[in-house]
Amino acid sequence: MRTGISLLYLLLLLGIFISPVQAESIEIVRFTFVPDSVMIEPGTTVTWTNMDIAVHSVTSDDGLFDSGSLVQGHSFAYTFTEPGRYAYFSTPHPYMTGEVIVAGDDAIPPADGEDTDGPFGFALLIAIIGIAAIAFLIMRRD
Numbered sequence: 001m002r003t004g005i006s007l008l009y010l011l012l013l014l015g016i017f018i019s020p021v022q023a024e025s026i027e028i029v030r031f032t033f034v035p036d037s038v039m040i041e042p043g044t045t046v047t048w049t050n051m052d053i054a055v056h057s058v059t060s061d062d063g064l065f066d067s068g069s070l071v072q073g074h075s076f077a078y079t080f081t082e083p084g085r086y087a088y089f090s091t092p093h094p095y096m097t098g099e100v101i102v103a104g105d106d107a108i109p110p111a112d113g114e115d116t117d118g119p120f121g122f123a124l125l126i127a128i129i130g131i132a133a134i135a136f137l138i139m140r141r142d
Contacts (some may be wrong), residue, residue: 011031013046026098028056028090042102043088047077056096061087103121 022043027034028050048058050070058067058076083104090096094119
């Protein structure tokens with residue numbers, strides 16, 4: 001019984017490591033979107049948070065989304081469902097610009113030298129090996 005519960009716990013833990021995080025954060029700092037460009041998968045929610053004392057907005061060039069006025073500490077989130085490039089700016093400060101790139105089946109190829117392992121890569125491999133080793137030791141002990 002203890003072995004079964006331990007294995008269930010380990011499988012749940014492994015699920016947390018494997019489940020992709022479908023979120024991206026962008027901060028508004030010193031009249032700049034940081035980062036000013038992100039690449040995401042369809043279904044990902046991007047959240048912009050204004051860290052400046054000045055009021056800003058997040059307004060898409062094509063009118064798809066508009067945060068309205070964001071005062072310091074306030075956030076705006078939008079979920080991107082369709083592949084494409086989405087340019088945006090701050091209405092009070094139109095020189096502030098950024099871009100969200102939503103990759104599709106015809107994803108934009110990575111730049112030379114860019115990491116293509118995703119957010120987990122080697123760390124996920126190490127976590128899986130570690131969890132398997134712990135499961136082995138638990139089963140062997142019982």
